[in-house]
Amino acid sequence: MAVAAPGQLNLHESPTWGSRSVDCFQKLEQIGEGTYGQVFMAKEIETGEIVALKKIRMDNEKEGFPITAIREIKILKKLHHENVIQLKEIVTSPGPEKDEQGRPDGNKYKGGIYMVFEYMDHDLTGLADRPGMRFSVPQIKCYMRQLLTGLHYCHVNQVLHRDIKGSNLLIDNEGMLKLADFGLARSFSSDHNGNLTNRVITLWYRPPELLLGSTKYGPAVDMWSVGCIFAELLHGKPVFPGKDEPEQINKIFELCGAPDEANWPGVTKLPWYTNFKPNRPMKRRLREYFRHFDRHALELLERMLTLDPAQRISAKDALDAEYFWADPLPCDPKSLPKYEASHEFQTKKKRQQQRQHEEAAKRQKLQHPPPHSRLPPIQQSGQSHGQMRPGPNQPMHGSHSSVPAGPGHHYGKPRGPSAGGPNRYSQSGNPSGGYSHPNRASQGGGGGGYGNAPYPQQGRVPPYGSSGPRGSGASGYGAGAPNFQQGGPYGGSGTGRGSNMNRNQQQYGWQQ
Amino acid sequence: MLATIPSEDHVGGQQPETSAAEATTPRVLLILAAILERLVTRNDPLIEHNGRNNLIHYVSPRPLAAGELGMSLKVFNGVRAPNISIAKYLERLFKYTNCSPSCFVVGYVYIDRLVHKHPELLVISLNVHRLLLTSVMIASKMLDDVQYNNAFYAKVGGVSNSELNRLELELLFLLNFEVTVSSPIFQSYCWYLEKEDLRIGSTLKRVQQPLAFDIKDDVNGI
Numbered sequence: 084m085a086v087a088a089p090g091q092l093n094l095h096e097s098p099t100w101g102s103r104s105v106d107c108f109q110k111l112e113q114i115g116e117g118t119y120g121q122v123f124m125a126k127e128i129e130t131g132e133i134v135a136l137k138k139i140r141m142d143n144e145k146e147g148f149p150i151t152a153i154r155e156i157k158i159l160k161k162l163h164h165e166n167v168i169q170l171k172e173i174v175t176s177p178g179p180e181k182d183e184q185g186r187p188d189g190n191k192y193k194g195g196i197y198m199v200f201e202y203m204d205h206d207l208t209g210l211a212d213r214p215g216m217r218f219s220v221p222q223i224k225c226y227m228r229q230l231l232t233g234l235h236y237c238h239v240n241q242v243l244h245r246d247i248k249g250s251n252l253l254i255d256n257e258g259m260l261k262l263a264d265f266g267l268a269r270s271f272s273s274d275h276n277g278n279l280t281n282r283v284i285t286l287w288y289r290p291p292e293l294l295l296g297s298t299k300y301g302p303a304v305d306m307w308s309v310g311c312i313f314a315e316l317l318h319g320k321p322v323f324p325g326k327d328e329p330e331q332i333n334k335i336f337e338l339c340g341a342p343d344e345a346n347w348p349g350v351t352k353l354p355w356y357t358n359f360k361p362n363r364p365m366k367r368r369l370r371e372y373f374r375h376f377d378r379h380a381l382e383l384l385e386r387m388l389t390l391d392p393a394q395r396i397s398a399k400d401a402l403d404a405e406y407f408w409a410d411p412l413p414c415d416p417k418s419l420p421k422y423e424a425s426h427e428f429q430t431k432k433k434r435q436q437q438r439q440h441e442e443a444a445k446r447q448k449l450q451h452p453p454p455h456s457r458l459p460p461i462q463q464s465g466q467s468h469g470q471m472r473p474g475p476n477q478p479m480h481g482s483h484s485s486v487p488a489g490p491g492h493h494y495g496k497p498r499g500p501s502a503g504g505p506n507r508y509s510q511s512g513n514p515s516g517g518y519s520h521p522n523r524a525s526q527g528g529g530g531g532g533y534g535n536a537p538y539p540q541q542g543r544v545p546p547y548g549s550s551g552p553r554g555s556g557a558s559g560y561g562a563g564a565p566n567f568q569q570g571g572p573y574g575g576s577g578t579g580r581g582s583n584m585n586r587n588q589q590q591y592g593w594q595q
Numbered sequence: 596m597l598a599t600i601p602s603e604d605h606v607g608g609q610q611p612e613t614s615a616a617e618a619t620t621p622r623v624l625l626i627l628a629a630i631l632e633r634l635v636t637r638n639d640p641l642i643e644h645n646g647r648n649n650l651i652h653y654v655s656p657r658p659l660a661a662g663e664l665g666m667s668l669k670v671f672n673g674v675r676a677p678n679i680s681i682a683k684y685l686e687r688l689f690k691y692t693n694c695s696p697s698c699f700v701v702g703y704v705y706i707d708r709l710v711h712k713h714p715e716l717l718v719i720s721l722n723v724h725r726l727l728l729t730s731v732m733i734a735s736k737m738l739d740d741v742q743y744n745n746a747f748y749a750k751v752g753g754v755s756n757s758e759l760n761r762l763e764l765e766l767l768f769l770l771n772f773e774v775t776v777s778s779p780i781f782q783s784y785c786w787y788l789e790k791e792d793l794r795i796g797s798t799l800k801r802v803q804q805p806l807a808f809d810i811k812d813d814v815n816g817i
Contacts, residue, residue, distance in 0.1 A: 145744045147744070147745030153737070153772070154737070157774045160775075196764070
């Protein structure tokens with residue numbers, strides 16, 4: 084079967100992944116929870132190196148190994164750049180090897196696969212949301228340049244990220260910024276005119292061509308997202324916080340003007356153009372709206388937030404923009420201030436517990452005032468209230484080391500709902516329950532959400548479009564039903580592709 | 596990613612002697628079947644020779660630790676060889692899973708990578724069906740925007756859902772997650788398949804037609 088000439092197989096010798104056990108690492112604390120499963124900060128026992136362990140959720144038997152995970156792994160395997168998160172290896176957790184009959188247990192690897200990443204202290208959204216945080220101009224330039232450098236590298240390697248947003252840009256205490264979360268990424272080639280799904284990119288960062296239904300797109304989609312992030316950094320808040328697709332496109336038109344054949348040749352032929360065509364003329368008022376920005380910043384932003392993807396600036400050209408070469412110059416990443424590492428996952432959990440304590444305390448106060456009014460109640464069975472220990476080390480529900488408030492961690496963020504249909508927000512699809520919606524952000528609580536309620540700017544985590552750009556993959560796969568990727572790239576809906584399974588499904592008698 | 600994709604279109608019924616099923620089966624499947632059939636025929640005696648219990652570790656250079664992922668093809672082995680031919684099996688996969696023909700080429704690339712990476716692992720009649728099922732399924736996950744889930748593939752392929760999940764993981768680890776197939780590599784495999792087709796086809800005195808557009812010819816006689 085020798086087919087490929089030497090060197091053509093793309094095979095390079097690398098340590099075989101999966102050969103090491105997760106026991107080589109000592110889990111320190113959970114720092115996130117997402118569609119994939121939990122994310123832990125861990126220490127490699129042999130070297131003492133701190134890493135992030137992302138557990139791949141394997142509990143959807145029908146789906147098997149998550150597509151997002153396979154795609155992320157295969158893409159990260161070929162990307163090696165200082166501004167792209169490094170996937171160090173894959174480890175497995177040893178499980179029961181055989182079932183009672185001594186046969187291999189099919190569920191043996193359930194939940195037992197981990198991706199090992201380099202550890203990062205923050206992400207851009209979490210950092211920006213720190214109370215009192217203000218980025219300096221050289222700092223913004225420094226982050227933007229790293230973002231563009233990493234993205235340029237991806238694009239040169241023919242990878243579209245397709246989910247650029249603040250929470251996917253990880254930052255370490257050396258000031259390095261790295262692109263993360265390639266679960267939606269895919270390869271493209273310039274000579275490939277295949278159709279790609281337009282249900283990608285978190286709504287607030289989604290470019291107009293996707294909102295108008297384009298299925299032939301390229302690196303320009305990522306550049307729109309970069310423009311949104313750039314504007315957000317300068318402006319201090321998200322610039323297009325739409326709550327659904329129509330509102331999203333309307334917000335874009337209000338700022339960038341409405342597209343027509345003059346400013347965007349071909350736009351009228353896009354599938355949903357007529358649906359979203361504004362009924363009144365809308366002028367581009369980007370310059371007017373952001374007139375307080377410096378000249379070079381505004382110039383660059385103009386070229387990023389260009390409606391026509393063909394005219395939108397590329398990552399390479401953006402790096403050459405005057406902005407990065409004019410005073411004040413981008414600072415050296417190492418010169419950036421170091422921020423105390425913290426994990427919003429925990430911060431939030433702690434805050435939630437505190438709230439529960441307060442509420443419970445209130446209730447208790449009403450019922451039978453405790454001896455010390457500031458004491459939280461203890462829900463320990465068999466203990467009377469009189470036994471509550473006063474003092475600073477009063478037990479909480481599950482003691483926690485103190486975690487400073489601050490930025491969040493987004494190694495494994497909650498993702499969009501399983502796209503089953505419009506407006507279905509994470510009723511069942513997102514196991515972490517942490518998917519946040521601006522309208523709900525103020526409710527706080529609700530499980531492991533990230534980057535929303537705790538901070539004054541609520542609702543920082545944008546909603547996913549009504550169609551759900553990302554099915555979490557955790558549900559929505561009916562038995563024997565096709566895994567239909569169109570609605571949300573990985574979300575299942577039961578339609579499409581005639582189900583042949585009902586007829587003629589004799590199984591061959593050769594399974595063990 | 597794949598710039599060149601074997602055409603899915605097919606014109607059936609021009610040659611009265613071909614059955615409807617054959618007329619709608621892309622020729623690439625038949626070529627693949629012939630190649631794998633040949634490989635299995637070559638490998639099977641090696642196994643027989645070595646005794647059934649050693650099946651796959653025929654020339655295994657290193658001892659296999661129990662429970663390690665990606666170390667052996669043993670999990671792909673059935674107790675006995677399925678009584679469906681490789682060609683019919685591929686046809687069945689194609690018919691029910693409706694995945695694009697390029698998935699079969701990419702699935703073959705995976706199997707080829709596998710035997711390159713692990714020369715000690717032999718593709719034999721006991722494992723070739725499961726290998727095909729798993730590799731085509733993974734290829735479909737990589738390539739197709741629309742595809743059936745593992746549960747469906749398991750039904751079509753005649754294995755249990757949990758077994759297929761296990762096989763999927765095994766294969767991914769055996770491949771070290773190298774499941775990217777670039778356009779040039781895909782193209783080179785297509786050329787190889789065409790060349791094989793010529794070689795195989797010459798005995799049938801067939802009129803040569805490009806692989807992608809000719810799926811009518813019957814190579815079952817090989």
